Structures are given as structure tokens and as C-alpha cells.
Amino acid sequence: MLRRRKWMFAVLAVLPTLAIFAWVRLYPIAEMFNLSLRDWDLLSPRRPFIGLENFIDLFDDRLFIAALINTTIIALGVAIITIPSAIVIAALIHSRAGSKLAPFYETAIFVPHVVSLVPAALAWKWIFDSELGPLNAFLGVFGIDPVAWLHNPTLAVLCVIVLCSWQALGYAVIIYLVGFKNLPVSLYEAARLDGASARQSFWFITVPLLKPITLYVSVVILISGFNVYAQPFVLASDTQGSPSHLVRVLVYDMIENSFSNFRIGYASAEAVILLSIVMIITVIQFSILRDRSGR
Amino acid sequence: MTATAEELAEGTRLRARKRRQRLMVDAGLLVFCVLMLMPLVFLIGNAFKTPQELLAWPPTIIPQDPTLENFRIALAETSLLRWLGNSIAFALSSTAAIVATSAITGYVMAKFPFRSINVLFFLFLATAVVPFEVYMIPLYFQVRALGLLDSIGGLLIGYLVMSFGIFLIRQNTIHSIPDELIEAARVDGAGELWIFWHIALPLLRGAMGALAVLAFFQAWTAFAWPIVVTSREQHYTVEVGLALFQTGYTVDTGLVSAASTIVLIPSVLVFVLLRRNFVQGVASTGMKE
Numbered sequence: 001m002l003r004r005r006k007w008m009f010a011v012l013a014v015l016p017t018l019a020i021f022a023w024v025r026l027y028p029i030a031e032m033f034n035l036s037l038r039d040w041d042l043l044s045p046r047r048p049f050i051g052l053e054n055f056i057d058l059f060d061d062r063l064f065i066a067a068l069i070n071t072t073i074i075a076l077g078v079a080i081i082t083i084p085s086a087i088v089i090a091a092l093i094h095s096r097a098g099s100k101l102a103p104f105y106e107t108a109i110f111v112p113h114v115v116s117l118v119p120a121a122l123a124w125k126w127i128f129d130s131e132l133g134p135l136n137a138f139l140g141v142f143g144i145d146p147v148a149w150l151h152n153p154t155l156a157v158l159c160v161i162v163l164c165s166w167q168a169l170g171y172a173v174i175i176y177l178v179g180f181k182n183l184p185v186s187l188y189e190a191a192r193l194d195g196a197s198a199r200q201s202f203w204f205i206t207v208p209l210l211k212p213i214t215l216y217v218s219v220v221i222l223i224s225g226f227n228v229y230a231q232p233f234v235l236a237s238d239t240q241g242s243p244s245h246l247v248r249v250l251v252y253d254m255i256e257n258s259f260s261n262f263r264i265g266y267a268s269a270e271a272v273i274l275l276s277i278v279m280i281i282t283v284i285q286f287s288i289l290r291d292r293s294g295r
Numbered sequence: 296m297t298a299t300a301e302e303l304a305e306g307t308r309l310r311a312r313k314r315r316q317r318l319m320v321d322a323g324l325l326v327f328c329v330l331m332l333m334p335l336v337f338l339i340g341n342a343f344k345t346p347q348e349l350l351a352w353p354p355t356i357i358p359q360d361p362t363l364e365n366f367r368i369a370l371a372e373t374s375l376l377r378w379l380g381n382s383i384a385f386a387l388s389s390t391a392a393i394v395a396t397s398a399i400t401g402y403v404m405a406k407f408p409f410r411s412i413n414v415l416f417f418l419f420l421a422t423a424v425v426p427f428e429v430y431m432i433p434l435y436f437q438v439r440a441l442g443l444l445d446s447i448g449g450l451l452i453g454y455l456v457m458s459f460g461i462f463l464i465r466q467n468t469i470h471s472i473p474d475e476l477i478e479a480a481r482v483d484g485a486g487e488l489w490i491f492w493h494i495a496l497p498l499l500r501g502a503m504g505a506l507a508v509l510a511f512f513q514a515w516t517a518f519a520w521p522i523v524v525t526s527r528e529q530h531y532t533v534e535v536g537l538a539l540f541q542t543g544y545t546v547d548t549g550l551v552s553a554a555s556t557i558v559l560i561p562s563v564l565v566f567v568l569l570r571r572n573f574v575q576g577v578a579s580t581g582m583k584e
Contacts, residue, residue, distance in 0.1 A: 010407035010409060010412055013400070013487075014399075014403050014404075014412065017396040017399070018415060020396065021418075021419060021456055023437075024434060024455055024456065025422045025456070027437070028433035029422065029425055029430045029433075031430075031436075032433050035432075035433065089324075089327065092324055096317070096321065096324070101324070101325070103570075105328055106570075107570060108328035108329075108331055109328060109331055110570075110573075110574070111331070111332065112331060112334075114512060114563070115335065115563060116533070116534055116537075116559065117534060118518070118533075118537045118538045118555070119338065119537060119555030119558050119559050120334065120335075122537065122551055122555050123334040123335060123337055123338035124334055126337060126338070126552075127337060131352075132349070132350065132352065132354055132548075133354065137353040140353070166331070169331075227428050229428065229519050230534070233518075251428045251519060254428070255519070258435075264432065267432055271428070271430070271431075271432065274426070278424065278426055278429075
């Protein structure tokens with residue numbers, strides 16, 4: 001009787017959330033798969049089934065390939081810059097834990113992560129400005145000629161990586177700081193008694209022990225890197241002001257195909273590919289974790 | 296046993312070395328923190344510059360001749376305040392929806408061990424892997440079918456639930472609400488809803504606070520969804536408004552910086568005030584293991 005009442009309460013309590021989930025998550029996800037196999041121009045009432053044609057077309061599409069390459073470079077670039085610097089900075093902050101400056105360090109490094117994306121990107125846009133920006137002024141001190149950072153497609157990708165890393169770093173440092181707090185102190189004392197230097201303990205104790213955190217942070221950063229949109233939108237708009245033209249990314253290409261080219265099926269196929277990339281990263285994460293715990 | 300003079304000197308030397316090391320770490324970190332904050336300092340500086348000074352070479356950091364003109368134009372001659380209002384309404388309603396759905400669902404997932412409930416929990420968690428951008432386009436058509444394009448309601452539909460929020464409340468319920476407490480209330484004849492409202496919710500206040508801050512910032516910084524759902528200028532959120540502001544042929548750096556500063560100051564203030572909540576919330580995303 002009581003069990004039945006409990007069950008009724010549980011179901012009634014979860015039902016609204018479940019309904020919302022089904023409506024704003026499960027249904028659109030299913031619909032995305034469905035549309036990716038169809039040809040739909042947004043206006044026509046017919047949405048003929050065309051099998052895998054969208055996917056085949058995508059791999060002949062130079063703009064899509066460019067977007068895929070740019071996005072991959074950005075995601076990997078941000079991870080490669082952010083992870084090692086975050087470990088070192090978190091280690092340094094951790095070594096000064098309890099000092100009066102520690103809260104300031106945490107705040108200053110975390111603020112870029114919480115400020116709104118667009119104002120932050122606007123700040124960097126001025127820094128990289130070829131004619132008026134402080135970066136070129138700074139380089140000029142060393143006799144380096146002004147560089148058109150945001151007008152060269154390769155350099156613009158680099159600028160996007162710098163901006164995204166600046167924002168991701170604070171997040172990574174906060175997660176690592178939690179990891180540092182949970183490290184067993186006794187291990188370090190034992191290592192010191194055995195004559196290990198601080199650098200050795202860092203390399204041979206800290207880094208291996210933090211591996212699960214490194215894995216987690218890398219996955220979060222890689223996935224958000226593959227979904228990058230606002231940063232190139234603001235930073236890499238070309239001289240005519242078309243957003244993101246110089247650094248085409250997947251989400252941008254998807255939105256353009258949907259709402260400018262009216263190729264909804266095609267854009268959905270892109271979404272399926274984006275999802276596959278994210279799934280592959282997640283599966284790799286889980287298999288590495290399982291490997292470790294299996295040993 | 297007494298220490299020899301040599302040993303004492305060695306100890307002092309070691310301590311001096313330690314202090315020197317600490318000073319070096321502090322100096323390095325301070326320089327790094329200043330560098331991290333530099334872009335924001337530039338932005339705020341630019342907001343106070345006159346048009347002439349903005350064209351100066353080399354660029355200045357601190358305005359020589361500070362002016363409020365950029366702020367006046369941003370507030371009086373653009374829709375900035377309207378966009379801010381839209382963003383606040385959107386972020387607050389999203390926060391309310393996420394905290395409410397997460398609290399009740401997370402609590403039930405933690406304390407009602409039925410198999411059907413567990414299956415649901417894994418379903419919720421599994422969809423968290425799918426990035427929002429992936430199913431954004433089908434969702435757009437759902438919002439359009441409801442006639443909610445260009446409205447707070449339409450924006451909200453994308454941000455009603457958060458898988459991580461359910462997970463966070465579930466973990467907190469498991470850790471901070473003992474089963475005995477709930478059983479005792481049941482024996483005393485309390486109804487399930489009463490127990491949730493009067494016993495569970497007060498104990499979950501900390502977790503809900505952390506979640507609220509996360510949810511608010513998530514909506515506040517949303518970009519792709521608002522840009523897709525809104526097309527009329529008066530319905531933009533602040534992020535979209537600012538981004539489209541600067542994609543014209545000429546960019547008025549002073550005006551854009553002033554508008555950005557107005558947007559930044561409240562979020563940085565809120566962050567500094569709620570730093571504990573925020574860090575707790577973000578950090579708990581990394582403590583799955």
C-alpha cells in the first residue's frame with residue numbers, strides 16, 4: 001500500500017520533467033536524424049526521403065570540409081594550450097593555498113570564463129586589430145611590422161584559439177584545483193623522504209594521479225571546441241562584416257545551410273556528423289576510464 | 296641533542312630559499328593574472344575614450360581625457376537596455392525552470408529506487424551528451440509551429456531543463472538527506488509532497504543555489520539559440536544585439552566598448568559576490584568520479 005503510494009508520487013513528480021525532456025530533447029534529436037535522410041527546402045510541404053545522399057554531398061562540399069578542418073584545429077588547439085597551462089597554474093595556486101592572494105588568483109583566472117562571450121570577443125578583436133590594436137603596438141617595440149591578424153585566414157584561426165583558450169583556462173584551473181585538494185598528502189611526504197625533488201613529485205605523482213581529471217577536462221574542452229560559434233562569429237567577420245566568413249566553423253555552416261540556403265536536410269546531416277564526433281570523443285573517454293579501473 | 300651552528304645555518308638558508316621560492320610563485324601568478332584581466336581592462340578603457348583617442352597610435356590603455364559620451368549614446372540611442380531586459384527575463388525564467396525541474400526530479404531519482412525511475416535517470420543523463428547545437432534546428436521548427444519565434448517564451452523552450460542539474464541534485468540528496476529522516480516523517484504521517492517541500496528542499500538549498508547560478512550564466516551567455524530564434528532587433532538578447540552591432544562596415548569601438556562594459560559589469564559583480572556558489576557548481580561538474 002505504502003509502496004504503491006510512493007510509486008504514484010514518484011511518477012507524478014517526474015512526469016512533468018519527463019514530458020519536457022521528451023518535447024525539447026528527445027523529439028528534436030529524433031527529428032534531426034529523420035531530416036538528415038530527407039531533402040527539404042523549408043517551404044515545400046514535401047520532404048522526400050533520399051537516403052544517404054546528404055552525407056555523400058557533404059563530403060564533396062568544400063565549405064563543409066573547410067568548416068570541419070577549422071573546427072577540428074580550434075578544438076585541438078584549445079585543448080593543447082589549455083590543459084598543460086591549467087595544470088601548472090593550478091599547481092602554483094595550490095602551493096599558495098591559504099595565502100591572502102589565493103582568492104584573487106582564482107577570481108582573476110576565472111573571470112574570463114564567466115564574462116559574456118561577445119563582450120570578451122569584442123575586447124580581443126581590438127587587441128588583434130591590425131591598425132589600432134595593442135598587440136601590433138607591442139610587437140612594434142621589437143621592430144616587428146604590423147600583422148593583419150584577423151584578415152589572414154590562418155592567423156584568424158590562431159586568434160580564435162587564443163580567445164577560446166583564454167576563456168577555457170579558468171574552468172580547467174578550477175577543476176584541477178579540486179583535484180589538487182583531493183591528492184593524498186602522505187604520498188608526497190613519502191616521496192620527499194625518498195629524496196624526490198618537487199619537480200619529480202609533480203611529474204611522477206601529481207600528473208599521473210590527476211589523469212582522470214585531465215581526461216574529463218579534455219573531453220569538456222574538446223566538445224565545446226567542436227561547438228564553437230560565437231567566438232569566430234565576432235572575431236572573424238570579414239571586412240564587409242559578414243560574420244565568421246574567414247573562419248568557417250561547423251555550427252556556422254549548419255546555420256547558414258538552414259536559414260540562408262534553406263537546405264534543412266543537408267544541415268541536419270551536418271548535425272549528425274557533429275554528434276558523431278562528440279560521441280566518438282565520449283566513447284574514447286569511457287574506454288580509457290574503464291581500462292584504468294580494469295587494471 | 297643540540298643542533299650544531301652549521302645545522303642551524305643550514306635551516307635558515309633553507310627557510311630563506313623557501314621564502315624566495317614563494318615570492319617568485321606569487322610574482323609569476325600576479326603577472327599572469329594581470330595578463331588575464333588585460334583584455335577586460337582594455338575594453339573598459341576604450342569605453343571612456345574620445346573618438347580621437349581611439350585612433351591614437353600607439354594605443355593608450357588608460358584614457359587621457361575620459362568621457363561618458365559613449366555610455367550616453369549606448370543607453371539613449373541604441374536598444375541596449377531593451378536587450379538587457381530581454382536577457383534578464385530569459386535568464387531568470389530559465390533559472391526558475393531548471394531549478395524547479397531539477398530539484399523535484401533529482402530528489403525522486405535519489406530517494407525512490409524503482410527500476411523505471413532508474414531507467415529514466417539514465418535516459419536524462421544520456422541525452423546530456425548531445426550538444427544543444429545538434430538538435431537546435433528541429434527545435435526551431437517546433438518553436439515556430441507554436442508561434443513563439445521572437446519571444447522570451449521561444450528562447451525559454453531551449454533552456455527549460457538541464458541534465459546536469461538533475462544529476463547535481465540527485466548526488467546532493469544522496470549525500471545530505473538521510474533515509475531515516477524521510478522514513479521518520481512518513482511514520483509520523485507526513486505526505487510525500489510535504490516531506491519534499493519541508494524537509495528535502497531546505498537541505499538542498501546550497502546545491503540549488505549553485506545550480507541557479509550556473510543556469511543563470513548559461514542562459515545569459517547563450518548565443519547560437521537566441522541568434523536563431525530572434526530576428527527582430529527589439530527581441531534580441533544582449534549577446535546577439537552586441538554581436539550584430541559590430542558587424543557593420545565601420546565599427547564604432549568606443550560605442551561597442553561602452554555597451555560591452557555595461558553588460559560586463561553586472562555579470563562580473565554577480566560572479567564576485569557569488570564566487571563560492573559558482574565555483575562549487577562548476578567544480579561539482581568535474582567530480583563525477
